[in-house]
Amino acid sequence: MMIHSHSRHMTFGAKVAPRKARKSAWIKFILAAVLTVGSWQVGSSVYLLAKAHLAQYLIADAWQETLADGQPHPPWSWADTHPVARLNFPTLTETTYVLEGASGRNMAFGPxxxxxxxxxxTPISTVISAHNDSHFSFLGQLKLTDVIQIETLDGAYSYRVSDIRVVDSDQHQISINQRDELILTTCYPFNALQTGGNLRYQVTAKRL
Known part of the structure; x- marks a missing residue:
């Protein structure tokens, strides 16, 4: 009886891996479908938010592939961008992936x-931007001295928040300085009824 029971256990275990693989493939298919259809819902904030958060799963997979072989991997077949970093905010338990190229199209899917x-x-400011109603919705919760971690192909780095301010983008452009610092920006105010104003919430963090 014990030999028979063990045999049944091994047979069940052998089926688990293929089932997980099929489930993962279906998840990727569904996410890709959500990203490529629904153009008639472009005006729906619910659709846009869902698309923004679901895209991060595909971007996360692409980032793991990049870490494995050192090559850029687009998160979906028609993407003209690729992930270049992983951001982690320990005090807020938030993690997000960063895409290359600060275009409005890319920002719809992530920072x-x-x-x-x-x-x-490198001895020059790193600038990362995202929408304040999705991937940087938590940015206003950061406090001075909080730590921000960022992973790139070259390694892992830690920064400490040194400055938080609201700036008028019509009067002041982001200053890219000759020092290793992290600058995160998003629109301001948070939870505004209308988007696209000229105010920006800017967080600067110095390398530890």
Whole structure:
């Protein structure tokens, strides 16, 4: 009886892996479908928010592939961008993935890295932006001295928040400085009824 029971257990275990693989494939298919259809719902904030958060699953998978082989991987077949970093906010238990290229199209799917800025580990400011109703909705909860962690292909880096301010983008552009710092920006105020104003919430963090 014990041998028979063990045999049944091994047979069940052998079926688990294929089932998980099929489930993962279906999840990716569904997410990709959500991202590529529903254009008639472009005006729906619910659809836009769902698309923004679901996209992060595909971006996370693409980032793992990049870490494995060191090559850029678009998160879906028609994407003209790829993930370049993973942001972690320990005090807020928030994690998000950063796409290359600060275009409005890319920002619909996640935080974006300004190509003219630097990357962590280089002596030039790294600028990352995202929408305040999705991937940077929590940015206003950061406090001075909070730590921000960022993972890139070159390694993992930690920064401490040193400055938080609201700036008028019509009068002041982001200053890209000759130092290793992280600048995160989003629209302000949070939870505004209308978007696209000129105010920006800017968080600056210095390398530890």
């Amino acid at each position: 974006v890295h300004t190509q003219s800025s630097g990357m962590p580990g």
